[in-house]
Amino acid sequence: MRQRARKGEGDRLRIEIIEAADRLLVETGDEDAVTVRAVAREVGCTAPAIYLHFEDRQELLLAVAERYFADLDRHVDAAVDRDGDPVECLRRGAAAYVQWGVDNPEPYRMIFMTRRDDVVSSIGATAFGHLVEAAQRAIDAGRIVERDALVVATGLWSVMHGVASLAVATPGALPSPLDTLTTHVLEKYLAGLTVDAATMEA
Amino acid sequence: MRQRARKGEGDRLRIEIIEAADRLLVETGDEDAVTVRAVAREVGCTAPAIYLHFEDRQELLLAVAERYFADLDRHVDAAVDRDGDPVECLRRGAAAYVQWGVDNPEPYRMIFMTRRDDVVSSIGATAFGHLVEAAQRAIDAGRIVERDALVVATGLWSVMHGVASLAVATPGALPSPLDTLTTHVLEKYLAGLTVDAATMEA
DNA sequence: CCCGTAACTGAACGGCGCTAACTCAGCGCA
DNA sequence: TGCGCTGAGTTAGCGCCGTTCAGTTACGGG
Numbered sequence: 440m441r442q443r444a445r446k447g448e449g450d451r452l453r454i455e456i457i458e459a460a461d462r463l464l465v466e467t468g469d470e471d472a473v474t475v476r477a478v479a480r481e482v483g484c485t486a487p488a489i490y491l492h493f494e495d496r497q498e499l500l501l502a503v504a505e506r507y508f509a510d511l512d513r514h515v516d517a518a519v520d521r522d523g524d525p526v527e528c529l530r531r532g533a534a535a536y537v538q539w540g541v542d543n544p545e546p547y548r549m550i551f552m553t554r555r556d557d558v559v560s561s562i563g564a565t566a567f568g569h570l571v572e573a574a575q576r577a578i579d580a581g582r583i584v585e586r587d588a589l590v591v592a593t594g595l596w597s598v599m600h601g602v603a604s605l606a607v608a609t610p611g612a613l614p615s616p617l618d619t620l621t622t623h624v625l626e627k628y629l630a631g632l633t634v635d636a637a638t639m640e641a
Numbered sequence: 642m643r644q645r646a647r648k649g650e651g652d653r654l655r656i657e658i659i660e661a662a663d664r665l666l667v668e669t670g671d672e673d674a675v676t677v678r679a680v681a682r683e684v685g686c687t688a689p690a691i692y693l694h695f696e697d698r699q700e701l702l703l704a705v706a707e708r709y710f711a712d713l714d715r716h717v718d719a720a721v722d723r724d725g726d727p728v729e730c731l732r733r734g735a736a737a738y739v740q741w742g743v744d745n746p747e748p749y750r751m752i753f754m755t756r757r758d759d760v761v762s763s764i765g766a767t768a769f770g771h772l773v774e775a776a777q778r779a780i781d782a783g784r785i786v787e788r789d790a791l792v793v794a795t796g797l798w799s800v801m802h803g804v805a806s807l808a809v810a811t812p813g814a815l816p817s818p819l820d821t822l823t824t825h826v827l828e829k830y831l832a833g834l835t836v837d838a839a840t841m842e843a
Numbered sequence: 844c845c846c847g848t849a850a851c852t853g854a855a856c857g858g859c860g861c862t863a864a865c866t867c868a869g870c871g872c873a
Numbered sequence: 874t875g876c877g878c879t880g881a882g883t884t885a886g887c888g889c890c891g892t893t894c895a896g897t898t899a900c901g902g903g
Contacts, residue, residue: 495891597803598830604754620792627834634836648869648879
């Protein structure tokens, strides 16, 4: 039984709810375990109280997902040195991305492996924007043959997502250490990007 | 209300259940809609009858997943020409793989994007075996620098799974047509594989 | 002090996975 | 022909779920 919030502090519960849902997801490792009732129990309120702050369960999960998006963005951002070598920058960012996925499997599954047709979160968009910028820097530095930064960013994302999501979905089916696979795939893709079309004919 | 099976034909219901679950999944496009009760309604029996043929809901879904695995394997197999150019063989197989995922989003999500820690289906294993063989042929033909067929197969799978699973999870976030992305990623990865390490330094 | 209202609770509905106990039809056998 | 065994189901029910609605509590302003 938690203390009722003061008059102007209705949003306090909202934050507590999101944090409880986060905790539940990480502890159980199962999105299905994050039930409205379980979250309410964790918070110390009743289930209907949740609906004062969220339209429905989906919207609560979305709020949690936004959090994870921001965390992933921070984590990748912290791993890259914007002023260093631009290809190395892509490399480090990509490795950090995969690492975050492996370290946070349920969050990763939540934000990238369940249907999100309509609302691509704005945070997700800015995170992707950072990737496009990094790709553009590599292109501007003449390190990549492909001219379209959007193509490079999307391609790199696909490739890294492939490794991360396989690691999350079928942990046993991949050779360990995962780093080997990450590096292999990343290097071959980057090599393809840096080599010009003539050489590719080989 | 369906006719009760004859004495020796208990397995008839089992098949009807799997087919009904398949239909439900494809029609609704939502794994959560494949409830034991909904399947029972679709079949025309009662819910507990399902438990005469499956341990629990998970096992029913697993049986459906096995079906999809087999279908995917057939589809990819039909797209490749075993005796043709080995790299072209990889290319066509990879493209067919992604196409199947896009054409069957819920099945794809089911078999590759939900947790499958323990039992990697035997069908899945043989399908992967086919990929390893194809990689080995390309290596034997001297078309690929990497010597380890398992690495090539895993890498190629990761890369193609990246595209397919992004397409399934965030249909709106990817540029269309998807083929462009598939081809780009595939070609760059293959180019990286066919180019030797010295050239990569560029 | 008291009343409006923000912040919540209690009870309930229909649907879920799953279980235990029961029924019923058809086959083998006397 | 009749009978009982047994395979193939059904009926009823538990505890959980998401969600709604009507009610209740307590803070803060007048």
